[in-house]
Amino acid sequence: MTAPWDRRRRSEQARVEELVLGPWLPAAVGFSSTWSQRVRDAGLSTRSLRSREDLALLAPTREVDLLRDSGPGAPGLLMRPTEDQIKAHATRSTLMDIARSIRREGRSGQRRAVLTEYKPIHVHRGGVDADLAIAYSRRDLDRLHRAGARAAAVLGLDDTDYLVSAVPAGPTLEWWGVYHLGLGSSMLALHPRGAGDPLARAIASFRLLPVTAVAVLAGEAVELAATITESAEVSCDRVDTVVVVGPPPDAERRAAIADAWRAAGANRDVRVRALWAPSEARAMWAECAEGGTGLHTYPDMEVLEIIDPQTGATSPSDGDLTYTSAGWHGSALLRYQTGAYVEGLSDDACPACGRTVPRILGEPLPAAWQPAITTEAGGERADLRGAAVVLAGDPAVEVWRIEASPTAPRRRTHRVLVEVAGRLAQEDADGLARRLRAAVGTETLEVELIADPVVVERRVEELGSVFADLT
Numbered sequence: 062m063t064a065p066w067d068r069r070r071r072s073e074q075a076r077v078e079e080l081v082l083g084p085w086l087p088a089a090v091g092f093s094s095t096w097s098q099r100v101r102d103a104g105l106s107t108r109s110l111r112s113r114e115d116l117a118l119l120a121p122t123r124e125v126d127l128l129r130d131s132g133p134g135a136p137g138l139l140m141r142p143t144e145d146q147i148k149a150h151a152t153r154s155t156l157m158d159i160a161r162s163i164r165r166e167g168r169s170g171q172r173r174a175v176l177t178e179y180k181p182i183h184v185h186r187g188g189v190d191a192d193l194a195i196a197y198s199r200r201d202l203d204r205l206h207r208a209g210a211r212a213a214a215v216l217g218l219d220d221t222d223y224l225v226s227a228v229p230a231g232p233t234l235e236w237w238g239v240y241h242l243g244l245g246s247s248m249l250a251l252h253p254r255g256a257g258d259p260l261a262r263a264i265a266s267f268r269l270l271p272v273t274a275v276a277v278l279a280g281e282a283v284e285l286a287a288t289i290t291e292s293a294e295v296s297c298d299r300v301d302t303v304v305v306v307g308p309p310p311d312a313e314r315r316a317a318i319a320d321a322w323r324a325a326g327a328n329r330d331v332r333v334r335a336l337w338a339p340s341e342a343r344a345m346w347a348e349c350a351e352g353g354t355g356l357h358t359y360p361d362m363e364v365l366e367i368i369d370p371q372t373g374a375t376s377p378s379d380g381d382l383t384y385t386s387a388g389w390h391g392s393a394l395l396r397y398q399t400g401a402y403v404e405g406l407s408d409d410a411c412p413a414c415g416r417t418v419p420r421i422l423g424e425p426l427p428a429a430w431q432p433a434i435t436t437e438a439g440g441e442r443a444d445l446r447g448a449a450v451v452l453a454g455d456p457a458v459e460v461w462r463i464e465a466s467p468t469a470p471r472r473r474t475h476r477v478l479v480e481v482a483g484r485l486a487q488e489d490a491d492g493l494a495r496r497l498r499a500a501v502g503t504e505t506l507e508v509e510l511i512a513d514p515v516v517v518e519r520r521v522e523e524l525g526s527v528f529a530d531l532t
């Protein structure tokens with residue numbers, strides 16, 4: 062007998078993870094051209110990938126890598142199994158489903174069973190510039206629904222609640238995550254704000270329902286409360302939970318949001334709780350009703366790691382939140398570096414609610430290493446993590462720093478400058494620049510050789526090793 066998803070002991074969680082990854086990894090790799098190629102490049106065999114340890118043999122991947130390999134939307138991530146591949150890699154339960162469907166409906170039954178499990182039928186856009194298509198199969202939408210029910214329970218919401226969501230409609234994780242949170246928990250929910258609608262469009266809903274919970278983008282939480290305060294016609298006196306959709310705010314910001322809602326007439330004890338995941342994830346994680354103790358994740362629906370962006374190695378503390386979409390079909394992400402800086406991941410039971418799932422600590426910072434730079438050719442992203450890995454891996458480089466800054470005072474165009482010192486000649490620096498441009502994903506990167514390492518060391522001390530000044 063296994064405990065509920067949020068009360069399992071560490072050993073039980075590991076066993077469930079093995080049960081999910083064992084059949085999922087070979088299917089995720091075998092059915093996608095991008096992952097098949099990456100596994101071949103790493104000298105591994107698809108069938109040998111079964112566990113977290115096997116997964117660690119694959120190098121982490123960033124958005125810029127996927128878009129470079131597979132083009133806009135990264136269609137190579139989509140799962141498109143052939144009949145032979147299904148026989149070779151599909152999970153046992155899927156094969157049994159297919160067999161049952163064939164017995165009942167013949168050839169068309171087989172097709173339907175495969176479509177239900179794998180065929181992408183729903184997409185949201187992920188990545189810093191929303192360039193990745195994150196695809197869901199019919200079965201994945203059931204998982205999204207289940208994750209929504211879990212998030213609602215963690216937030217302390219249930220079927221007696223009335224939710225108004227001011228999240229604007231769109232092909233985003235935020236919109237679909239909140240939509241399925243409402244459905245999954247059987248609460249009565251209204252999602253009144255269309256794409257491009259002003260925030261005030263949500264106000265009228267407060268006249269229709271005795272609203273107890275509000276979902277609103279983190280940056281709009283105070284403004285929505287202020288709009289209600291100004292309106293003589295609506296009341297929010299039953300609201301006791303404000304779900305801010307975005308990374309958990311710091312204490313000061315959280316208090317400001319709570320104050321604004323109290324001023325608008327909400328419950329004196331109104332709770333402000335975050336609901337967030339990187340845009341490439343499949344479902345959002347919630348903070349628990351009992352305390353702001355970090356985002357409560359779903360260990361049977363994903364594998365999370367933290368990677369040091371400067372070396373690409375696993376970090377025991379803070380770093381780049383790295384995501385594997387364990388168990389999800391449609392498309393798959395394996396050891397995907399989201400670019401979100403997080404302070405750590407805790408396996409200890411939550412001190413507030415006692416749930417035993419891993420919690421993401423601190424205030425995550427999305428796109429921490431991916432400044433948007435403007436060049437003569439237009440806007441683009443420079444993913445500075447790739448440069449850090451190249452530089453850290455070159456034995457001739459002794460000291461380095463990266464700076465993204467305007468090309469000249471009052472100019473709107475930017476350049477990425479890498480300053481290096483070490484045992485390098487000019488032709489080594491040219492080769493290094495080529496590798497760095499490929500890793501960063503921009504052609505505008507320049508390398509400057511500095512003769513005296515002390516000069517670079519001093520600038521690292523004063524300004525930091527990775528510095529983006531795009532103001």
Ligand SMILES: [Zn+2]
Binds near residue numbers: 412
């Ligand atoms: Zn908790």
